[in-house]
Amino acid sequence: MSEKRIAITGLGPLTPIGAGKTALWDALLKGKTNLKLEECFIDGELWEKFYLHKIDNFDIKSFGIDKQTLKEIKTWKEGQEIIDLYYLLASIKLALDDSKLEYDLEDNDIACVVAHENAGLEQYISQCIDSFDSLRKESSSITKKGLSEKYHYATIKSAYDLQTFMVMFHVLRAFKIHGYSSIINNACASGLYALETASQIIKSGRSKTVIVASSDYPRIYKYLWFKDLNMYSSDGLVRPFGKDANGIVFGDGGCGLVMEDLEQAKKRKAKIYAEYLGGGFSQEGWKVIYPKIGSNFYQKAIKEALKFGKVNKEEVDLVCAHGVGNVVIDSYEAKAITDVFGPNPKNPLITAFKPYIGHNLGGSNLLETAILMLCLENNLVLPVLNVKETHPKMQMDVVKEKVSKDLKTVLKTCCAFAGYNGAAVFRKI
Amino acid sequence: MVPDNLEFQLKEIISKVVEMEPEKILPDADFMNDLGIDSLKAIEITGAIEKAFRVVVPEEQIRNIRTLNQALALTKQLLEDKD
Incomplete structure (x- = not known):
């Protein structure tokens, strides 16, 4: 692998509190949220209700994406x-506009990496139910x-494996990525x-530009799973x-x-938010819901990110943790x-963005990375x-008030379901 | 095969994880309510049982391991299923 370095040159966050970096940052500074109580009715009868950070009045036609596509x-x-x-399409358009990247639409070597847990799943299940209802x-x-309810339980394992090449096809065709x-x-x-995959694509010399994108639209069927696990916040x-x-x-987004490169x-005199220095990863190979308490897998991922990024831990100014708000998972993360x-570290500061x-879900880490870039x-x-x-019992504190700080090196961490642990280091240039 | 001293072994495993005298772990004492063991340690106990007896505790059973007796019954069942 070459010594090519990786720059982040475009941000396209789409969130319940703002689309695009400027609107989002303004809302973040004000501590805004757009928390809504989602009520699900079937045949006029209330089925479930749950809180959700919701995007209101979304209109894909307002993002300037080719109408024919x-x-x-x-x-x-x-x-x-x-x-x-x-x-996904809206987010990519926002990122491309922000990057001011110009490219040949007929032929280019731009690469694309889409991160998604289960694109189209909610609609897929709804459609199946409608079919069965008929x-x-x-x-x-x-x-x-x-x-x-029967269909939910019957499909929860298989439908969550749903993947489709068509999502990628629609994205590639919309933006003429070849x-x-x-x-x-x-x-x-x-x-x-x-992010790591994109980094390796650039370092291998295959492409000089990679568009990375993610999204999620979690609704009733994902909620039912989390509710069954007793993991969803009641308030x-x-x-x-x-x-x-x-x-x-x-949260939608x-x-x-x-x-x-x-x-x-x-x-091309692009605005550079940060250099992606490197990522670290580990797989627990244990359970789906529960992290392997007592193991060192998450620590290993964080240390690997620092090692590949050639960063001393003392250099890290800020950690954006996964911070899901579940005591077991948060405790596992705090321990790592x-x-x-070190216990109760004064540096780095530790923050988390999910309350905003x-x-x-599958889109959370890119979205939170974009916010981290705005903090930088x-x-x-x-x-x-x-x-x-x-x-x-957690030997650490989190940032509770805004802090002005000369940020240079920041870390994003995540411990996911099924034991996927990851960390990534970024540095301002 | 289910060892004769399974209860003793489990008591040792649990006491090591939760750093508590084995004799304090009474058969029906609730880990959380009676022994003050938090949910993290309860998960760690599962991992320790799996490692010691080379069994796999089904994920949905983890939250049901709340006492030594429950751990004993489950481990016994898993070992018998293995045979």
Whole structure:
């Protein structure tokens, strides 16, 4: 592998509190959220309700994406709206506009890496239920609610494996991307794996530009899973590492990032948010829901990121943790962070962004990386909302008020379902 | 094969994980409510049982391991299933 260096030159965050970096940063500074109570009705009867950080009034047509492409997607999907695909497209468009990248639409070697846990899943299940409902009306006395619940349990393992080349196809065709492409799925850590994959594509010399993107549109079927696991917050407030943390809250959104060979970025005088120094990864090979408490897998991923990034731990100014607001997972994460940086570290500062935008699942790490880039750009550490007191058994504190700090080197960490651990280091140039 | 001293072995394993005298771990004492063991340690106990007896505790059973007796019954079942 060559010594090529990797620059991040475009940010395209799409969140419940703002689309694009400027709107998002303004909202973050104000501590805004867009938490809504989502009520799901079936045949007029309330089925479930849960809190969600929601994107209101989303209109894909307002993002300046080629109309013919959107028409072709809709035709392919027989009129069905695939919201998480639209979030992907909107995010990439925002990132490309931000990067001011110009390229030959007919022929280019631009690569694309999409990180997604289960694109189209919510709509897929809804469509299946509607289909079964038609059957029920013809041949059975089962209620739609009964069928919905039955179908949820019947498909929860298989449908979550749903993957499709078509999501990538729609993305590539929309933006005329003709180079290497790949879909990444490592649960919530997908974004970090995607960044590393993009880095390796550039370092191998295959492409000088990689568009990395992710999204999620979590709704009732993902909620039911988390509810069954007793992991969803009852009051809608995510409290990462908090003493009174009571669970996860989903968030709509997506994020595009443009990553480039640093030399190319400098040559075209691109704005460079940071250099991607390296990532570290580990796989626990244990359970799906539970992290392997007592193991050192997460520590290993963080140390590997520092090693590949050639960064001493003393140089890290800020950690953006996964911080989901579940005591078991947060404790596991806090242990890993304090094992690496020491108990109650004064440096680096530790923050988490899910209280602002919710948990965007497979899209969470790219989205939070984009926010981390904005913190770097503005030399400002955003506080963790909703947390007055950190859990007494975690030997670390989180940032509770905005902190102005000369940020140079920052770390993003994630411990995902199914034991996917990841970390990535970035440095301001 | 289920060892004759399975309960003793489990007590040793659990006491090591939670750093507690084995004799304090009574058969029906609730790990969390009676012994003050937190949810993290309860998960760690699962990992230690798996490692010691080379069994795989099904994920959905983890939250059901709340007492020594429950751990004993589950481990016994897993060892018998292995035979």
